[in-house]
Amino acid sequence: HQGRGSMTRVSLLLTTVVLSVLAPAAPRALAEPSPAEVEQQLSQAWQKLEPVIEQYNKVHSELLANQRASTVLTKQLDPLQRRVDLSLGQVGDIAVRGYWLGRASAANALLASGTPQVMNDRLAMLEYVARQNREKVAEAVELRDSLIAQRGRVESLIARQRRMDADLAAKKKLIQGEIERLEALRLRVYGPVSSNGSLRIGPCPAVSAGGAAGIAVRTACAQIGKPYVWAAAGPESFDCSGLTQYAWKAAGVSLTHFTGAQWRETTPVARADLRPGDLVFFYSDLHHVGMYVGNGLIVHASRAGVPVKMARLDTMPYMGARRP
Known part of the structure; x- marks a missing residue:
């Protein structure tokens, strides 16, 4: 379901984000930014980057799913x-035999001793055998062509998504x-202070x-302290939808590594x-989950530089909850 237009939109989104995030700040006086200013910069940058990360997760998850589908179709x-x-070989043999023997078979059916009903029955049987072979081959060819078309569509989608995946990875x-x-x-402002206590x-x-x-x-809680x-998606590090996917996988429930898909699933x-x-999902575009x-x-796995941790539900714009 990702077409060229979607690829272009995501590519433009990523380009806009990268340019806005990497744009040089206005020249400051010699004063170092305060901790509050640094935190604000981090927060603003992350609000731009995390939606792009989740778009990456979406494309990558679809890529893996379509690769699996292509493998199944190929098998x-x-x-x-x-x-x-x-079947085609059998039909070829039938055609050869029909060429050499068809007239004789029909003649035999007509000249064979017996009643007119016997003759009609033999002619009907000849036509039945020919029709059955035609139908058998036509059905097999139709099914084969359908599978080839499906595989072609899947492989075309995989090729487009692989290009998109590579484009995101390059950035x-x-x-x-x-x-x-x-x-x-932030480290320069705060110094090497551990935040494990919080x-x-x-x-x-x-x-x-x-x-x-x-x-x-319990699985999610056990990941506290691991890096973003x-x-x-684990087991040593996580992003937000990777953590929830990992935790529910331990309970035997499969979720996609993408916030939008987890909302729908x-x-x-x-x-x-x-x-x-x-x-629980946050922000209007549902780009964060805990x-x-x-x-x-x-x-939740909040952002780069901050380990998996606990937080209060009301610290982010709450959009809704879902139960696997």
């Missing part, structure tokens, strides 16, 4: 091709370079849960009905 096509070749260094620059600035702001999970949700939420790496839940394990762990708290 189906091979034995079918053998069936068609066999990864620019994006990562800007984040590292901001993190270096990663947990209460017990995790805050409320006990059983079943699959319990497994998912964009497009990563799950069931709506009212804010008043939130339970540990539910996915896992609810009870008592108004979430676990």
